[in-house]
Structure formats: structure tokens, C-alpha cells
Amino acid sequence: MLIEWIxxxxxxxxxxxVRAVGEIVEQWGRQKAFVVTGKTPERFSExxxxxxxAEIPFEIFQVVREPTVEDAENALECARKWHAGIVVAIGGGSVLDVGxxxxxxxxxxxxxxxxLEVVGNAKPLTHPAVPFLAIPTTAGTGSEATRNAVLDVPDQRVKVSIRSPLLVPWAAILDPCLTFSLPSPQTVASGLDALTQLIEAFVCKRANSLTDxxxxEGLxxxxxxxxxxxxxxxxxxAxxxxxxxxxxxxxALANAGLGAVHGLAGPLGGFLHAPHGAICAALLVPVVRTNIRLLREREPQNPALARYAELARIAMRCDTADAGDLPQWLNAYVTSLGVSSLADFGLREVDIPVIAEKGQNSSSTKANPVALTKEDICEILREALHGQR
Structure with a gap:
């Protein structure tokens, strides 16, 4: 098995x-820096x-919503006019993706x-990116380590990616103090996104010893x-x-892949315009429960069942826990954090077949540990719709 580690x-x-920002950036030469932030750049005076x-001239660009293709194009135009040779992004996953x-x-x-994939030609990048420093202010998407960026296409009600190993940031600063002011709902949504990515990468078809x-450790x-x-x-x-x-x-996402939660979260995010982490949280238990049931029914020798059992032992801190114990425990865990159902974000029963078809064809769903039929996915979405965890 060939393993690529980026x-x-x-x-x-x-x-x-974060005090080392200037020291890092000046190593790339005293070029103009284009700084991408969220709504409140004044937070980052330090x-x-x-x-x-470090005598680095810089221009600030604010991302004030989940970014659309147009937002990213505007940022790119501003950076080109500034003649930027370095990019620094300070914020959540949306800000880092624009960076x-x-x-x-x-x-x-x-x-x-x-x-862009889906709505564009998915043309590969051929030239290395300019030096890019990612500074996350949430603990969720892991965008500071990934090779893709996600953008919204509102007129088509879909989110799409640009993807290349050349997009992995040159450097990342992980300062937990930047997350102190993050409100509890956003902490939960982003944290459950990270947790879901760890779970899906651990059980997916492309898991390997390095991502394991x-x-x-992350779980x-x-x-x-x-x-x-x-x-x-x-x-x-914490x-x-x-x-x-x-x-x-x-x-783990960048070097293994994910699964059906993220395969469905993509089309749902474009359809509902709800926070990505909150959508993942609503889908997590229905997908885990369905995967374990189908693995037992269709592929009882699949090694993913042993991985789910290990997940249960890590989560429950119990040496005798098994895969079958995980859904109920995970349901209690997610419920205690106040996760919403997909109905709370506006999904309707009539929308489910369309979302299921889009989700079934996504690259993340194809890495799911067990193949899902459209009917399987519809059932997952119905559970998540009504909060039947």
C-alpha cells in the first residue's frame, strides 16, 4: 500500500x-502580506x-460569512492589486479556506x-502556492492541515471544493488562547466537526497506519x-x-479521507446554509449506527467493525466496550451537548431524495467503510431530520 503523507x-x-507570527513570516522575505480575517480583525492587534x-507591510481582507465563490474571487482580486507575496489567514475554517x-x-x-470541482473544470494547480500561514481561531475543521478549500455556490445550492496538495499551508500556528472567546454553541459545533473527522478517518476505507x-491521539x-x-x-x-x-x-482528513457524514454534509450545507459543524453533529449518530448495523449484516468480516469497537473503548474508557455499545453512548454524548436536528435548520422530508442522490456520489461517501444504497442514505437523513438519535 502506497501512503502519501502531506x-x-x-x-x-x-x-x-501567535507572538511568533512576524518571526515566521519574515523568513519568507519581507514581501507584502495579504491578511484574511473574520468580522472582528481588531481582536488580532498582537x-x-x-x-x-518584522517590517512586513500588510493589507487586511474580512470574510463576514461562509464564503461564496464570489467572495473568494473578490479576495483574490484584492490580493493581486496589493501585489501580495505572502498570505496569512486568521479565523475559522471559512477564513482559512479563503486564504x-x-x-x-x-x-x-x-x-x-x-x-473548482462540480461547477468548474477541476483543473489541477501546477505552480506552488505563495507562502501561506494558517492561524485557526476555532477547533473544528482542521483546515490548517488540509489540501482543500470549500466555497458556497448559492444559486446552485451546493458547496464545492478546490483541491490540491499545493494548497496545504506552509505553516500553522495553534494557539488555544485564540479560542477562549468562542461561544459555547460554536465550540460544540466546531468540536463535533473535528470529532466526526477523526471518527470517519479512523474507520474509512483509506485509513492507514499513519492516520491511525x-x-x-485526537479521539x-x-x-x-x-x-x-x-x-x-x-x-x-481543554x-x-x-x-x-x-x-x-x-x-487525518488530508491523508486518509472521511465518510458518509461529510459526504452528506456537503450537499446539505449548500441546501440549508447551516453551519457545517452543526450539520455533521446531527448526522453523526445516525451514520455510525447505520454503518455498524450494515457491516454486521453485509460484511461481518470487515475490519471496520474492529475499529468501531476500538472507538467505543476510547470514547467510553472501558476495556470491554464493543462496537454495538457505541451508538447509544454517542447518542447520549451528543444529546448532552445540545445538538439540533436537521429539521431545525429547515430540511423537509420532501428534500431527502435529492440530498441522498447528491450525497451518494460524493468522494467522502465513497470512502465510507460500507457501501450505502440510496435507501440507506434516505433512512440516515430521516433519523437526522427528526433527531432520532
Whole structure:
């Protein structure tokens, strides 16, 4: 089995690590930096001071919503006008994804849509991106370690990706202090996204010994730490554990793949315009329950069953736990965190067949540990619709 292992070239982790921004960026030459942030860039005055101390001129671009293709095109146009040679992104997954697009397209000619999957030509990037520093302020998507960026196409009610190993950030700074002010609902949604990515990468068809290692570590960190971080946002130990778990989930995603939760979350996100992490949270238990049941019925010798059993032991901290124990325990865990149903985000029964067809054909669903029929997926969506976890 050929294993490809792609990571950022430099990773800094720890409280206060953002103070090293200027030191990292100046190693790439004193070029103009294009800084992508969210709605409140004033939060990052310490980072901006670090850039000024390093004599790095910079321009700020704000991402104020889940980014559309048009938003990314606007960011790219601004970066080109600024003649940026470096990109720094500070924010959640949406901000980091826009940063990736800008870094990649500054060196690759042509319009963005040429490189997009589904709605474009999926043209491969051929030139390395400009130096890109990713600084996450949520512990969820793991975008600081992945090779893709996700953009919304509202007129087609779909989210699409641009994907290339050349999009992996050059460096990532993981400072848990940046997540202290994240409200509890966002902490839960982003944390369950990371947890879902760890679970799916661990059991998917493309799991390998390298991603297994980071998944095991990430799962052991995330299960006990997420409720603590959601309850007390300034719990530095819990916030640090979730920051690492999210990073590990991105590493696993980039180097193994995911499963049906993310295969369905893509079309649902474009259809409902609901937060990605919240959609994943609503789907997690129905997908895990269905996968375990179908594996037992159709493929009882599939090694994924043993992996689900190991997951149960990690989650429940019980040496005798088995795969069959996981759905009920996971249901109680997710319920305790206040997860919403898909109906709460506006999904209707009549929408299910369309979403199921789109989800069945996604690359993530194809990596699911057991093949799912359209009927299987419809049943998953019905459970998630009504919150029948």
C-alpha cells in the first residue's frame, strides 16, 4: 500500500504562540502580506504588531460569512492589486479556506472557477502556492492541515471544493488562547466537526497506519475535552486539547479521507446554509449506527467493525466496550451537548431524495467503510431530520 503523507512544513503549538507570527513570516522575505480575517480583525492587534515589528507591510481582507465563490474571487482580486507575496489567514475554517484559495491562485493563472470541482473544470494547480500561514481561531475543521478549500455556490445550492496538495499551508500556528472567546454553541459545533473527522478517518476505507496514530491521539483528547471547553471557555487545558484534536483531524482528513457524514454534509450545507459543524453533529449518530448495523449484516468480516469497537473503548474508557455499545453512548454524548436536528435548520422530508442522490456520489461517501444504497442514505437523513438519535 502506497501512503502519501502531506503536512504543513512548520507547526507551532501552545499558549502565546501567535507572538511568533512576524518571526515566521519574515523568513519568507519581507514581501507584502495579504491578511484574511473574520468580522472582528481588531481582536488580532498582537498579531498585527508582530508583523509591523518584522517590517512586513500588510493589507487586511474580512470574510463576514461562509464564503461564496464570489467572495473568494473578490479576495483574490484584492490580493493581486496589493501585489501580495505572502498570505496569512486568521479565523475559522471559512477564513482559512479563503486564504488557501488566494495563496494558490496568486501563482496559478486563470479564473478561480476553472479549478473548482462540480461547477468548474477541476483543473489541477501546477505552480506552488505563495507562502501561506494558517492561524485557526476555532477547533473544528482542521483546515490548517488540509489540501482543500470549500466555497458556497448559492444559486446552485451546493458547496464545492478546490483541491490540491499545493494548497496545504506552509505553516500553522495553534494557539488555544485564540479560542477562549468562542461561544459555547460554536465550540460544540466546531468540536463535533473535528470529532466526526477523526471518527470517519479512523474507520474509512483509506485509513492507514499513519492516520491511525493521529486519530487515536485526537479521539482520546477530544471526547473528554469538548464538554469541558463548551462549559468553560477559558479552560486552557481543554481548549489546547481541542486545538490539537482539530489539527489531527485535518491531518487525518488530508491523508486518509472521511465518510458518509461529510459526504452528506456537503450537499446539505449548500441546501440549508447551516453551519457545517452543526450539520455533521446531527448526522453523526445516525451514520455510525447505520454503518455498524450494515457491516454486521453485509460484511461481518470487515475490519471496520474492529475499529468501531476500538472507538467505543476510547470514547467510553472501558476495556470491554464493543462496537454495538457505541451508538447509544454517542447518542447520549451528543444529546448532552445540545445538538439540533436537521429539521431545525429547515430540511423537509420532501428534500431527502435529492440530498441522498447528491450525497451518494460524493468522494467522502465513497470512502465510507460500507457501501450505502440510496435507501440507506434516505433512512440516515430521516433519523437526522427528526433527531432520532
Amino acid at each position: 503536512l504543513p512544513r512548520k507547526i507551532l503549538y501552545g499558549a502565546g504562540s 498579531i498585527f504588531s508582530s508583523l509591523r515589528d 488557501k484559495v488566494v495563496a494558490g491562485l496568486l501563482t496559478n493563472p486563470g479564473p478561480l472557477r476553472d479549478y 496514530a493521529v486519530c487515536r 482520546a483528547l477530544a471526547f473528554p475535552s469538548l464538554p469541558r471547553a463548551a462549559t468553560n471557555g477559558r479552560d486552557e487545558e 481548549r489546547g486539547a481541542m486545538m490539537l484534536a482539530a489539527f489531527y483531524s485535518g491531518v
